[in-house]
Amino acid sequence: MSASPSPxxxxxxxxxxxxxxxxxxxxxxxxxxxxxxxxxxxxGRWAAGGAGRWWLHYSLEALAAALKEKGAELLLLRGEAATLIPQLAQKIGASAVHACSLIAPWARERDAAIAKAMEQAGGELVLHNPFLTTPEAIRTGQGKPYSVYTPFANAVMKLGDPPPAIPAPKRLDGVKPPVKGETLAQLGLLPSKPVPDWAAAFNEMWEPGEAGAHRQLDRFLEDALADYPAGRNRPGEDGSSRLSPHLHWGEVSPRQVWHAVRQRKAPATATDTYLKEIVWREFSHSILWHQPELPDKPLHAEYGHFPYRRDPKAQKAWQQGRTGYPIVDAGMRQLWQHGWMHNRVRMIVASVFIKHLLQPWQDGEAWFWDTLVDADLGNNSFNWQWVAGCGADASPFFRVFNPVLQGEKFDADGAYVRTFVPELAKLPDRWLHRPWEAPADVLRGAGVTLGRDYPEPIIDHATGRARALEALATMKAQAAKGMPAEAERG
Structure with a gap:
């Protein structure tokens, strides 16, 4: 008779x-x-931000309930995992700690410390892969990591569909916790009083937890997948999957999403377009794995010379949705109200922040980190560097989005702006994305007084574009001379 495995x-x-x-x-x-x-x-500074902590609270609540139904209790602890996890293993006589791999550099350092402590105690930390691929698996013909998305995506797609998803266990043999843990309330993840509840509208938008993830996946498959290639670009419609926070917190796995999409009867172009967004997520994680400086430093060193002009007043106007560009302001207000922003609009607001306002991309990255429920270190830092022109396979810096034309193209009927910038709701479509050009009688009829009800543009687009290109030229000149890069400019 074989001995039962240790806990x-x-x-x-x-x-x-x-x-x-x-x-x-x-x-x-x-x-x-x-x-x-x-x-x-x-x-450290990459601990979950305010919006992420809100999500984490409710996701842990759902997880604890699901585990309890299966026969196990979720132990909640606060402190240094590098100390607590090995101690906990010793208390219950566990020879193994099982966890899913993380990509963040700080997490990898912590895992290395825990693995060493477990090994010294005669046990092991066993890390399992939660992604479609592993960062080490996808390599070029020369054995190097990919730095360009398209060949990376082609390599992943050539692998075919991932293995089937593993079903949840019917029952768990739970160990009684040997120590008293924290209650969920004691973790203090929700906004605290007397601060106004900035997350008041989150509950109307989101359902954290595994069940909520699958309900959102079902809604996407039913209502939006077939039109995804076009619908994902219209922020005024519910055309995106809205699965990003569920994927970030691991309430649904990439391969569960992959198989669900594959099994749905939808046009091949829609299916492939969406699955390549999942691959984009894998690509950003691969870049972070191989370039751990990604959240802090430009991958292209010459951008260390970029003459940013840090301006707290301009940053505040951007954060509050008061730039005077309706599509930008709608996006920033959606972010504050819902902890999420449509992906097309994320690119527009980031472009204005970096290029029109000449603000360091790291400052925008930090704001998104605190306000997004789906803030993911790989995605967030990779995408900010992409817009800033300094990252892997980045958009060229000289491509400066015109926020007026972007609004007119992707929010032609004004549904998005009218939802989040209601003071402009009565403006005709013709003037909605450029209210400063509207005739005085049109503004009066819409009840809008510029400078009072809604601001003038924080900077004229032509001026902002010219200034951005001038800054780019300055950067190139300094880099060519071999001048030392400046960490930041006041």
Missing amino acids: AILWFRNDLRLADNPALHAASEGEVLPVYVLDDAAA
Whole structure:
């Protein structure tokens, strides 16, 4: 008669689900103790921001309930996981800690420390892959990591469909926690009083948790997948999947989404277009894995010379949705109200921030990190560098979006702007994206007084574009002379 396996610790991180969770699958072969550690010290400035913490609260609540139904209790801890996890393993006699891999540099350093501590105690930290691929798996013909998206995507697509998803276990043999943990309320993840509840509208928009993720996936497949190639570019419609926060927090896995999309009867162009967005996410993670400086430094060193002009007043106007460009202001207000912004608009607002206003992309990255429920270190830093022209496979800096034309192209009927910038709602479509050009009688009829009800543009587009190109030329000149790069400019 073989001996039963020793208990195992299941360490939840950004994999807050039961189905298709390889770490859970491995740990549940015997007795298992599920644990989540809020480790802000290790994450430092990349600890979850305000919006992310709101999501985490409700996702942990849903996870704890799901685990309880299966027979296990989720232990919540706060502190340094590098100390707490090995201690916990020793207390219950666990020879293995199972967790899903993380990409963030700080998390990889922490995992290395825990793996060493477990090994010294005669155990092991077993990391499982939660992605479609692994960062080490997709290589060029020369054996190097890809730095351009299209060949990376082609390589991933050639692999074919990923393996089938693993079903959730029917039952778990839970270990009674050996220590008293924190309550969810004690973790303090929600906005605290007397601060106004800036997340008041989040509950109307989102349903965190594994069940909510699958309901959102079903809605997307039913209502939006077929028209996705066009619908994803219209922010006034519900044409995107809105799965990004569920994917970031691991409430649904990439391969669950992949198979669900594949199995849906939809035009091949729609299916492939959406799946390549999942691959874009994998690409950003691959870049972060191989370039751990991605969140802080431009991947193209010459951009260290870029003459940014940090301006708190301009940044505040941008953050509050008061730039005078309706499509930009609608996006920034959507971000504040819902903790999320349409992807097309994310590119527009980032372009205005960096190029029109000459603000450091790291400052925009930090604001998104705090206000997005789907803030993901790989995606967020990669996409900001993409817009800034300094990252992998980046958009050329000299392509400066015209926020007026972008609004007229992607929000032609004004549905998006009228939703989030209601003071302009009565303006005719012709003037909605350029209210400063509207005749005085049209403005009066719409109840708009520029400078009072809605601001004039913070900078004229032509002036902003010219200034951006001048800054680009200055950067190139300084880089050519070999001048030392400036970390920041006041």
